Every structure is written in structure tokens, then in C-alpha cells.
Amino acid sequence: MWLLNLQRTPRLILICVVLGVVGALGAQLFLLLLHFFDTYVLAAVGGYETIDVETAHAMTDIPQPFTRLYWCLPISTTLGGLAAGLLIFGLAPETEGHGTDATLLAFHRNKGRMRARVPFVKTLASAITIGTGGSGGHEGPTAQIASGMGAIIGQIFNLSDDERRIVILIGMAAGLSAIFKSPLGTAIFAVEILYSRMAFEGGALIFTLISASIAYSITGMFSGFTPLFLLLESSRDLVPLDLLWFSLLGALAGGVGALMPRIYYTIRDAFVALKVPRAIKPAIGGLAVGMIGIAMPPVIGGGYGYMQFVLQGGTGLAVWILVLLTFGKILTLSLTVGSGGSGGVFGPTLFVGVMLGGSFAGLLHLMNIDIDSNWLAVVGMAAVFAGTARVPIAAMVMVIEMTGGFTLIMPTMLAVAISFLVQLVLSRNTKYPTIYEYQARTPADSPVYRETFYQTAADLLRRQEVHLDRDILDSELQAVLEGGEGISLRQRKERLYRLLMPAGSPVAGREVRSLGLSDMGVVIVGIIRGEGEITPTGDTRLQVRDDLLVAANEESIRSFRDLIMTSSKNDAQDS
Incomplete structure (x- = not known):
């Protein structure tokens, strides 16, 4: 127009x-x-x-x-x-x-x-x-x-x-x-x-x-x-x-x-x-x-x-x-x-x-x-x-x-x-601190800029330009990552997801390079393991209870979920 x-x-x-x-x-x-x-x-x-x-x-x-x-x-x-x-x-x-x-x-x-x-x-x-x-x-x-x-x-x-x-x-x-x-x-x-x-x-x-x-x-x-x-x-x-x-x-x-x-x-x-x-x-x-x-x-x-x-x-x-x-x-x-x-x-x-x-x-x-x-x-x-x-x-x-x-x-x-x-x-800590219910405290608290913050954080993690630690996943970013929809990576088709390696996963103990992730269109950008954090390489072996930070598109993330969950689902059905 x-x-x-x-x-x-x-x-x-x-x-x-x-x-x-x-x-x-x-x-x-x-x-x-x-x-x-x-x-x-x-x-x-x-x-x-x-x-x-x-x-x-x-x-x-x-x-x-x-x-x-x-x-x-x-x-x-x-x-x-x-x-x-x-x-x-x-x-x-x-x-x-x-x-x-x-x-x-x-x-x-x-x-x-x-x-x-x-x-x-x-x-x-x-x-x-x-x-x-x-x-x-x-x-x-x-x-x-x-x-x-x-x-x-x-x-x-x-x-x-x-x-x-x-x-x-x-x-x-x-x-x-x-x-x-x-x-x-x-x-x-x-x-x-x-x-x-x-x-x-x-x-x-x-x-x-x-x-x-x-x-x-x-x-x-x-x-x-x-x-x-x-x-x-x-x-x-x-x-x-x-x-x-x-x-x-x-x-x-x-x-x-x-x-x-x-x-x-x-x-x-x-x-x-x-x-x-x-x-x-x-x-x-x-x-x-x-x-x-x-x-x-x-x-x-x-x-x-x-x-x-x-x-x-x-x-x-x-x-x-x-x-x-x-x-x-x-x-x-x-x-x-x-x-x-x-x-x-x-x-x-x-x-x-x-x-x-x-x-x-x-x-x-x-x-x-x-x-x-x-x-x-x-x-x-x-x-x-x-x-x-x-x-x-x-x-x-x-x-x-x-x-x-x-x-x-x-x-x-x-x-x-x-x-x-x-x-x-x-009015500190009151449910309604001001007469306007939909005021945000600061721009960082507004959904408008919260999305921008998430995208920036996701981009940095995707490019591995920041040190990944538990404080990142203990913030509000964790709740968004766990929501299932992932976070959009700016100017890219992929989104950032967080997945937990379940007990009985068929890929537990395997090296990252052996999973065929590049053909699948998936990149593991970070791993939280215990109290530590890992930036994965090809020879990194995945373990049960690893927190995986994964970049993928919607189709790829479904394939990756199936890959790490298949054995766990079968075990549950057998029991």
C-alpha cells in the first residue's frame, strides 16, 4: 500500500x-x-x-x-x-x-x-x-x-x-x-x-x-x-x-x-x-x-x-x-x-x-x-x-x-x-501496586522486550558466544525454554529448545558425532550436567539426565525428540 x-x-x-x-x-x-x-x-x-x-x-x-x-x-x-x-x-x-x-x-x-x-x-x-x-x-x-x-x-x-x-x-x-x-x-x-x-x-x-x-x-x-x-x-x-x-x-x-x-x-x-x-x-x-x-x-x-x-x-x-x-x-x-x-x-x-x-x-x-x-x-x-x-x-x-x-x-x-x-x-510486594493493572515494571518486564531478550540470549547461545551456566537456565528463560514452543532465533528458521535426556534413552552413552544430527538439522549448543556445564564437541558422550540446549526447526526437533525418547517410551509400555 x-x-x-x-x-x-x-x-x-x-x-x-x-x-x-x-x-x-x-x-x-x-x-x-x-x-x-x-x-x-x-x-x-x-x-x-x-x-x-x-x-x-x-x-x-x-x-x-x-x-x-x-x-x-x-x-x-x-x-x-x-x-x-x-x-x-x-x-x-x-x-x-x-x-x-x-x-x-x-x-x-x-x-x-x-x-x-x-x-x-x-x-x-x-x-x-x-x-x-x-x-x-x-x-x-x-x-x-x-x-x-x-x-x-x-x-x-x-x-x-x-x-x-x-x-x-x-x-x-x-x-x-x-x-x-x-x-x-x-x-x-x-x-x-x-x-x-x-x-x-x-x-x-x-x-x-x-x-x-x-x-x-x-x-x-x-x-x-x-x-x-x-x-x-x-x-x-x-x-x-x-x-x-x-x-x-x-x-x-x-x-x-x-x-x-x-x-x-x-x-x-x-x-x-x-x-x-x-x-x-x-x-x-x-x-x-x-x-x-x-x-x-x-x-x-x-x-x-x-x-x-x-x-x-x-x-x-x-x-x-x-x-x-x-x-x-x-x-x-x-x-x-x-x-x-x-x-x-x-x-x-x-x-x-x-x-x-x-x-x-x-x-x-x-x-x-x-x-x-x-x-x-x-x-x-x-x-x-x-x-x-x-x-x-x-x-x-x-x-x-x-x-x-x-x-x-x-x-x-x-x-x-x-x-x-x-x-x-x-506498595512494595502488593498484588496491585498502581492503579494501572497492565503497567510493566520496566521494559525488561514487558512481553514486548522480553521476546527480544530471549532472542538475543538464544542467538548468543546458538553461536556459543557466551559461557553457559546454570544461572541462565534458572532464570525466566528456563520457563520459556521448557514451554515446548522454543525461542525464535533472530533472522533464522530454527528455534532454541531445552530437552532432558530420559532414563533408558537409546542415545545415552553415545558420542554426539554418531547421532547424525547435521543430516537431521539439529545442533546441540549446550549441556547442563550436574553442577557443571559443557559446550559439546563431536566426541562428547551424552548421559542420562543431561539438560540439552538444542537449536532446530519444528520438523527437526520432532525427529530429535523421537530419537532420544523412543526406548524410554517402549520401556514404559513393556512395564
């Missing part, structure tokens, strides 16, 4: 342009659908009208929780969960949960592939879930819209697996940039979110920068180029003592960042174990969210308006209410997305961070410590997400861009670093 006739870099740049446009327009479509369900279901049926950022910025008094009870909210959230569940599990079960994790799964395990229906089902299901009162973020759907379209492009033009993986990152950056108005931060996020240990997919960064910039530029034509949230100017300057409060906030954020995945996945796993049809589970989660929202509506939906209230300071909310909103949002997010509903986790995590920062500022004010509450709200937003998702660089840049708080870069850096380290320590 014509696209494949281009050089790799021009080809990917062209795809960046296309997905930048798709990301921006997809985000606008999603917001229109969200507004539709928000107006005609949540407000009309549930009796609750959400507050957007602009409205919140213009209001002088924040609506107080517990002063009015919204008794019809459970109807809206339950109906939304039921509709989303039927849509998701009827058409594309992989669209349940948060879309960013689905993109990570496609990158690490599915060679950049998604079904063509995924972005369309995800868009509608997420709009229904969030628009009817479900507690989810906008970023998951918009990320999956553009990354899903990238997967479709990869399928149409038959791109290589490597390029498919880059393309879905390009799409993710575009979708996130359009929804958060953060081109630099989201470009970094797309290459940082893949790993939980300060690693980046650096080769894709130049392309995510291009797609994110294009998506941001087009989005600005619809909604302007002002930041997503609006901050008030501070009446004071930062002083050295303030760093102490930012450091303490970073430590608190790290604690919340370790707690949040545990709560989320505990509830998710409970729903997985629930013995009811999968399509019904989001309705059960929606009912629970609606019951909470009767008295505490700020924790349903996206909650951006209430984030703006806190970010502009002077909310008038008591500290205990802000703390309640912090943990209430974690609970409603877990019930909505963990039950199988569709939505992102980034937005709710930002909400948790803002409320944590606001409550910490309120506590300091009760102690007569003078510090701007909006500073702590901004820094708390970045610090909680940096810990929960382990993306410190992206979290810092994204939050600064989303709020325009460029003067807060230094305290944000400090709090983000502390949060990351605290979360890392507290």
Missing part, C-alpha cells in the same frame, strides 16, 4: 497528523454525548445538575453537601450502569473498566491490536456511564478513541507490530491532549505510563509530541486556549518554610496513592467473584454510587466543578467534608469502574488530589499557618496522581499545564518526588 512506500519517520508523522485530528474531534464528540446524557438523564431523571468549571469559577458560594438530598439519583446511576453493561458485554467486553489500561494491554501483550469496534463502543459506553452519574474520568474514553483508531490504521495498512505499538501511543497522547489541554504533559504521559519504575518509551516521544500538539491546536479552536482549570493570583510569595508543608503533603499523597489501588482492586475483584451476569454488575455498582450521591453529589460524575471551587480557594467547606470527599471519590470510582462500567481513573484521581490538598490546607489554617489553599490543591493534584499511577514527570507537567500554575513548578517537583517514593515503599 502507498503508506508503506514511505520511509518509517514520514509515515509515522503522517499518522500523527491524522490521529491528532481524530483525537481532537473524538474528544468533542465524547463531550457532546456526555452533555446529552447529563442533561436528559442525570438532570431530568436524577434531579441533579452538574457544575462545570466555568460555572464554578463564576459562583461566589459553593453548594454545601448534606443540605439537600437527591433521592432520584440512584435511578439515573442504576439505569446508566445497566445500559452501559448491556452495551459493553454485548458488543465489546474489553471496553469495561478504564480505557488507559486497555491501551497498555494492547501495547504490552496484543502487539498494538484492538478490535475495530472498540473505540466506538468505548465512547458511547463511557458517555452513558459518566453522563448518568457514574464516577469516572474523561481521559480513558478519549485515549481509547484515538488509540483505537490508530489500531484500525495499523490493521488497514498492515503496519509492523513495532509501528502498531507506537501508533496507539500516538493516539493516546492526542486524545488526552484534547481533553486536558496539556500537550506536553500528555505526550510525556503516553510514553511514561507504560512502566511503573521511571522508564520511558523514548523512541515514541517525538511522535506523541506531534500528535498532542495538533490535537491541542484543534481543541483550542472549539474551547479556546485557556487552561482547563482557572487559578486566582496569590497574594503572597513562596517562602522556604512552605517547602515543609509541600513535603508533608507529598508524603500524605504517597500514602493515598498506595491506598487507592488497594481499595479499587479489592472492590473490582469482589465484583468479578459476584455470581450474577456480567452485564448486570455495572447496574449494581451504579445503584451503590447513586445511594452515596443522595447526600454527597460532588463525588458522582467527573466532579470538575468542585475541583475548580477548591482550586480557586475559599470554598467554605469544612476540613472533615473535604476529607470525606477525598475518600468518597475513591469509593465511587471503585464502584463505577470496578463493577465493569466504562470510564477513566485519571480524572477521579485528580479530584482526590485536589480534595486532599484542600483538606490539608484547611488543617494548616486551623493551626494558624498562613499558606494559600489553592497552592496545596494544585500540588496535591499532581502528587496523588504521581504516586497512584507512578508517572511523576507526566503528572507534574500535566497539572501545571492544566492549571496554569507555572510558579508552582518547584514545590510540585518536591511533592511529586516524595509521593512517588513513599508510594513505592508502601
Whole structure:
């Protein structure tokens, strides 16, 4: 096809342009659908009208929780969960949960592939879930819209697996940039979110920068180029003592960042174990969210308006209410997305961070410590997400861009670093260390690069350029070799296999040269014998219980297995 006739870099740049446009327009479509369900279901049926950022910025008094009870909210959230569940599990079960994790799964395990229906089902299901009162973020759907379209492009033009993986990152950056108005931060996020240990997919960064910039530029034509949230100017300057409060906030954020995945996945796993049809589970989660929202509506939906209230300071909310909103949002997010509903986790995590920062500022004010509450709200937003998702660089840049708080870069850096380290320590050895289940720890832990590692190791062994010792076979390489399929030798038809010489083998005691292996197309590249290792020559005699490392094609390895196993099988049958 014509696209494949281009050089790799021009080809990917062209795809960046296309997905930048798709990301921006997809985000606008999603917001229109969200507004539709928000107006005609949540407000009309549930009796609750959400507050957007602009409205919140213009209001002088924040609506107080517990002063009015919204008794019809459970109807809206339950109906939304039921509709989303039927849509998701009827058409594309992989669209349940948060879309960013689905993109990570496609990158690490599915060679950049998604079904063509995924972005369309995800868009509608997420709009229904969030628009009817479900507690989810906008970023998951918009990320999956553009990354899903990238997967479709990869399928149409038959791109290589490597390029498919880059393309879905390009799409993710575009979708996130359009929804958060953060081109630099989201470009970094797309290459940082893949790993939980300060690693980046650096080769894709130049392309995510291009797609994110294009998506941001087009989005600005619809909604302007002002930041997503609006901050008030501070009446004071930062002083050295303030760093102490930012450091303490970073430590608190790290604690919340370790707690949040545990709560989320505990509830998710409970729903997985629930013995009811999968399509019904989001309705059960929606009912629970609606019951909470009767008295505490700020924790349903996206909650951006209430984030703006806190970010502009002077909310008038008591500290205990802000703390309640912090943990209430974690609970409603877990019930909505963990039950199988569709939505992102980034937005709710930002909400948790803002409320944590606001409550910490309120506590300091009760102690007569003078510090701007909006500073702590901004820094708390970045610090909680940096810990929960382990993306410190992206979290810092994204939050600064989303709020325009460029003067807060230094305290944000400090709090983000502390949060990351605290979360890392507290979540060590836990089953779900971060909010993203399909993050790999490092590139070496990703199936993408694990295969490359295996191939490199196999090539070296095949050419006998490394010393063969037991440590090699005691590693993860051993499990792969024993899997039966072998490891591909790069640019060769042969694969590397591991076989054990059985008792009663007819070739036990025979020299390697006498086996006719060259005619068979087999090479024994190494032998583990007892505690030692042998690089075989023609006069090496094979012994029972030898571990053989063998290079052969599929037909040859079958012949070799028959050769060393025949007598053993006959002995077993005779007995």
C-alpha cells in the first residue's frame, strides 16, 4: 500500500497528523454525548445538575453537601450502569473498566491490536456511564478513541507490530491532549505510563509530541486556549518554610496513592467473584454510587466543578467534608469502574488530589499557618496522581499545564518526588501496586522486550558466544525454554529448545558425532550436567539426565525428540 512506500519517520508523522485530528474531534464528540446524557438523564431523571468549571469559577458560594438530598439519583446511576453493561458485554467486553489500561494491554501483550469496534463502543459506553452519574474520568474514553483508531490504521495498512505499538501511543497522547489541554504533559504521559519504575518509551516521544500538539491546536479552536482549570493570583510569595508543608503533603499523597489501588482492586475483584451476569454488575455498582450521591453529589460524575471551587480557594467547606470527599471519590470510582462500567481513573484521581490538598490546607489554617489553599490543591493534584499511577514527570507537567500554575513548578517537583517514593515503599510486594493493572515494571518486564531478550540470549547461545551456566537456565528463560514452543532465533528458521535426556534413552552413552544430527538439522549448543556445564564437541558422550540446549526447526526437533525418547517410551509400555 502507498503508506508503506514511505520511509518509517514520514509515515509515522503522517499518522500523527491524522490521529491528532481524530483525537481532537473524538474528544468533542465524547463531550457532546456526555452533555446529552447529563442533561436528559442525570438532570431530568436524577434531579441533579452538574457544575462545570466555568460555572464554578463564576459562583461566589459553593453548594454545601448534606443540605439537600437527591433521592432520584440512584435511578439515573442504576439505569446508566445497566445500559452501559448491556452495551459493553454485548458488543465489546474489553471496553469495561478504564480505557488507559486497555491501551497498555494492547501495547504490552496484543502487539498494538484492538478490535475495530472498540473505540466506538468505548465512547458511547463511557458517555452513558459518566453522563448518568457514574464516577469516572474523561481521559480513558478519549485515549481509547484515538488509540483505537490508530489500531484500525495499523490493521488497514498492515503496519509492523513495532509501528502498531507506537501508533496507539500516538493516539493516546492526542486524545488526552484534547481533553486536558496539556500537550506536553500528555505526550510525556503516553510514553511514561507504560512502566511503573521511571522508564520511558523514548523512541515514541517525538511522535506523541506531534500528535498532542495538533490535537491541542484543534481543541483550542472549539474551547479556546485557556487552561482547563482557572487559578486566582496569590497574594503572597513562596517562602522556604512552605517547602515543609509541600513535603508533608507529598508524603500524605504517597500514602493515598498506595491506598487507592488497594481499595479499587479489592472492590473490582469482589465484583468479578459476584455470581450474577456480567452485564448486570455495572447496574449494581451504579445503584451503590447513586445511594452515596443522595447526600454527597460532588463525588458522582467527573466532579470538575468542585475541583475548580477548591482550586480557586475559599470554598467554605469544612476540613472533615473535604476529607470525606477525598475518600468518597475513591469509593465511587471503585464502584463505577470496578463493577465493569466504562470510564477513566485519571480524572477521579485528580479530584482526590485536589480534595486532599484542600483538606490539608484547611488543617494548616486551623493551626494558624498562613499558606494559600489553592497552592496545596494544585500540588496535591499532581502528587496523588504521581504516586497512584507512578508517572511523576507526566503528572507534574500535566497539572501545571492544566492549571496554569507555572510558579508552582518547584514545590510540585518536591511533592511529586516524595509521593512517588513513599508510594513505592508502601506498595512494595502488593498484588496491585498502581492503579494501572497492565503497567510493566520496566521494559525488561514487558512481553514486548522480553521476546527480544530471549532472542538475543538464544542467538548468543546458538553461536556459543557466551559461557553457559546454570544461572541462565534458572532464570525466566528456563520457563520459556521448557514451554515446548522454543525461542525464535533472530533472522533464522530454527528455534532454541531445552530437552532432558530420559532414563533408558537409546542415545545415552553415545558420542554426539554418531547421532547424525547435521543430516537431521539439529545442533546441540549446550549441556547442563550436574553442577557443571559443557559446550559439546563431536566426541562428547551424552548421559542420562543431561539438560540439552538444542537449536532446530519444528520438523527437526520432532525427529530429535523421537530419537532420544523412543526406548524410554517402549520401556514404559513393556512395564
